[in-house]
Amino acid sequence: MSDAHEFELVIANPEGVVFEGPVVQLLLRSAGGDIAFLAGHGPYVGEVEVCLAVVQSADGTSGQVVVDGGVVRAGGNRVIVLAKDAELSSSIEQESLRRRRERYESRLQELDDVTAEAELRGLELRGALL
């Protein structure tokens, strides 16, 4: 780690790693309320609520990640968020969200489709948070 104020952050969902790299701050919503992680955070395990996590880098830039609940573990200057589902907000397009929602809604009307149901839930979450 080049900067003493930085710590290593990993945000992963079961499909893969969404974000990985050194950051100076992570803000998210845990079961106990909003929580901020900085370098040298004490050992901690907590439940993460559905939220828009804010990641701040050393150069002052910040990014947002849609987190669909999960668990966060801090310790050893490393924070890892294991989310049920997560996606960088910069990669989400509103128009694409609308089209996908329409497609899955029509599929759901036709049959009891577990995929459509799951996709709709994810899309609604992203639409609500952004």
Add this chain to the structure above:
Amino acid sequence: MPGGRERALRGRIKSVNSTKKITKAMELIAASRIVKAVSRISSARPYYREMSALAGELRASLPGYAPALMGGGTGPHVVIVVTADRGLCGSYNSAAIREYDRFAANSPVPVEVVGIGRKVETYFKYRKVETIRQFNNITQYPTVEQARAILNPLLKRFSAGELFGVTVISSRFYSIGVQRTERTRLLPMDLGGDTATVGPDFEAEPSIEGATDLVLGELVVAELFGLLLEAAAAEHAARQAAMKSATDNATSLVKTLTRVMNRVRQDAITTEITEIVGGAEALRQAARKKVGDER
């Protein structure tokens, strides 16, 4: 002009060649899908590894706590049987079905079935085996939400002590050349190691017990998701191998049929030449006889 047999052989060669084109295309499609499926397995590993490590850490810091997902209940044993939606993949489907038959025959408790894939659905309908749920069209590209939808009702029942256990019968992907149909016990969970003897050295919210239950629940979902990803890769690998074998067989069949057709054509030519020569000789003899008679 070709004879009837030669014409039939020519038609057969044409038909085998067109089948060969299809099997070759299917082989190439399966090969490209294996690459994507293997890449998905690799991408899913970090989450599973971290979640397993966290589960082990939580478990090791909770003396005397017995998570519901690690205890055994009474009631039926649920078996999730994973097959493909389509055939043309060698013994991929039949191996899973055979393994289910063996499992059901030897189970000491009643067995309930969750079917994944059209092939197992057809088999269970034929054998009149009742399934508690059936999921189709998910094996080609499984998602974690589908794994969650499959498991959620089972997790509820298991936590309430209504199930003896949950086992998955699926094909495990070891490499492109090696896939094996195996049973994987999902519940009760076995994290290995001994029960904790020391307390936690970290702060937890809302509680360590709550975090442990959450982590174990997510870990079992990730485990099923991993199995579905492996089954998808194994299906593509099995299909590629089956289609390669079919393509090779078609090539060999075309070779044999071409050889037979050439022999038939050669025989026909020989017969025709023999007939012409015989006819000419008969005419010559007749002419010679006529000249002799006139003298």
